[in-house]
Amino acid sequence: MSEDRTDGLIAALARELRPVRPVPPLGLEAAGAVGLGVVAAAALAALRGLRPDQIGIREGVGLFAALAVGLGVVGASGLAAGLASARPGRERLARIAGGTSLGALLLCGLPALGLLVSGTPVPGPGISLARELPCLVFGLALGLPVGLVATRLVASGAALEPRRTALWVALGASALGTLAAHLTCRTPGGWHVVLVHPVAPLVGALVLASPIRRLLRAWGRPPV
Amino acid sequence: MVAAQHGDARAYETLLRDLRPLLRDFVRRRIDEPAAEDVVQTVLLSLHRARHTYRGEQPFAPWLWAIARNAVTDARRRQGSRQGREEPLPEDDALPTAGRATRHPAEDGRHAAALPARDLERALARLPAIQREAVVLLHLEGLSVNEAALRARVTPGALKVRAHRAYRALRALLEESPA
Numbered sequence A: 001m002s003e004d005r006t007d008g009l010i011a012a013l014a015r016e017l018r019p020v021r022p023v024p025p026l027g028l029e030a031a032g033a034v035g036l037g038v039v040a041a042a043a044l045a046a047l048r049g050l051r052p053d054q055i056g057i058r059e060g061v062g063l064f065a066a067l068a069v070g071l072g073v074v075g076a077s078g079l080a081a082g083l084a085s086a087r088p089g090r091e092r093l094a095r096i097a098g099g100t101s102l103g104a105l106l107l108c109g110l111p112a113l114g115l116l117v118s119g120t121p122v123p124g125p126g127i128s129l130a131r132e133l134p135c136l137v138f139g140l141a142l143g144l145p146v147g148l149v150a151t152r153l154v155a156s157g158a159a160l161e162p163r164r165t166a167l168w169v170a171l172g173a174s175a176l177g178t179l180a181a182h183l184t185c186r187t188p189g190g191w192h193v194v195l196v197h198p199v200a201p202l203v204g205a206l207v208l209a210s211p212i213r214r215l216l217r218a219w220g221r222p223p224v
Numbered sequence B: 001m002v003a004a005q006h007g008d009a010r011a012y013e014t015l016l017r018d019l020r021p022l023l024r025d026f027v028r029r030r031i032d033e034p035a036a037e038d039v040v041q042t043v044l045l046s047l048h049r050a051r052h053t054y055r056g057e058q059p060f061a062p063w064l065w066a067i068a069r070n071a072v073t074d075a076r077r078r079q080g081s082r083q084g085r086e087e088p089l090p091e092d093d094a095l096p097t098a099g100r101a102t103r104h105p106a107e108d109g110r111h112a113a114a115l116p117a118r119d120l121e122r123a124l125a126r127l128p129a130i131q132r133e134a135v136v137l138l139h140l141e142g143l144s145v146n147e148a149a150l151r152a153r154v155t156p157g158a159l160k161v162r163a164h165r166a167y168r169a170l171r172a173l174l175e176e177s178p179a
Helices: A002-016 A026-048 A060-084 A091-118 A129-155 A162-184 A190-219 B009-028 B033-049 B060-082 B117-125 B129-140 B145-152 B156-176
Strands: none
Touching: A002 B009, A002 B033, A002 B145, A026 A060, A026 A129, A026 A162, A060 A091, A060 A129, A060 A162, A060 A190, A091 A162, A091 A190, A129 A162, A129 A190, A162 A190, B009 B033, B009 B060, B033 B060, B033 B145, B117 B129, B117 B156, B129 B145, B129 B156, B145 B156
């Protein structure tokens, strides 16, 4: 009986068949989303100028640049993981990209740990939530356009695990937003740069994941 | 699959029929027999919905098995979460079928009474359109959940929810109406 129904379903699926346009190549979509974030960060840096004091310690310029590269890697690989996880059969790529993103995020946190352990004096005020919050919000806001574009692209695929996909997109978008904020932010203090900037993508991911998941549901086809 | 993406229904049907025994083997190794054929249908439906994500230059097998694996995982998860909290519905989901003698919900404990088809029609007419559609597709047209979901353009899960709400509403409406 049930097998007859499978026959019926196959016939119905063939009857209902309409031509569809295949999704664009994954690399193209990833390059588009990441490119948008990087161009936005570069444009903001060109408009506002780079953070003048970087970190303010002897290794500051190097650390500042390394953090910028790290945030870029977190963003690019996070978005790639999100996009790949909406393509059946590309789970391995999604896992590798996701692992790269998390690994890079951990590496971004290492300078803060190194400064703490070595006891290197870091100039400027310590951490205060009221002072750090505008930078966090700024980075999150800058990540929103990238997040929306990436969500639109993901929604045109078929996310097998929407929750995880939304988390990757949220992490990638907020990391690219944080990159723009990192390059241009004026919040004083070295601790702000080495501690708050690496944590910001994580906060952004937690904040944005749920709305992105809702958007995926609203914009996407029925889940697979 | 590329031909199917271009709308070639015959090629698509051939592909699905060729895949069916492979999918059945795959599912039966992971899901107990009574539910296995339903999961095969879910995989076919998922494959249909995700057909635009296949790109011709990529191997077909990983794409197919990713969809199948996901359907099996979902089915297992549902099985697991259903156990212990599901309230079994009476025969035929407690839905009186038009024109068939059935127990009236208001006559609890007494003998079954014949429910006129017009009572059911009236009750059906009072349901929201999407709930009515679910009942009509499943019970009057006799489609499987997957076929009905395809027709209603929703997921099988969403269709089941609509049907379940419709059954509850129908029961309440029929209890209200005089025997």
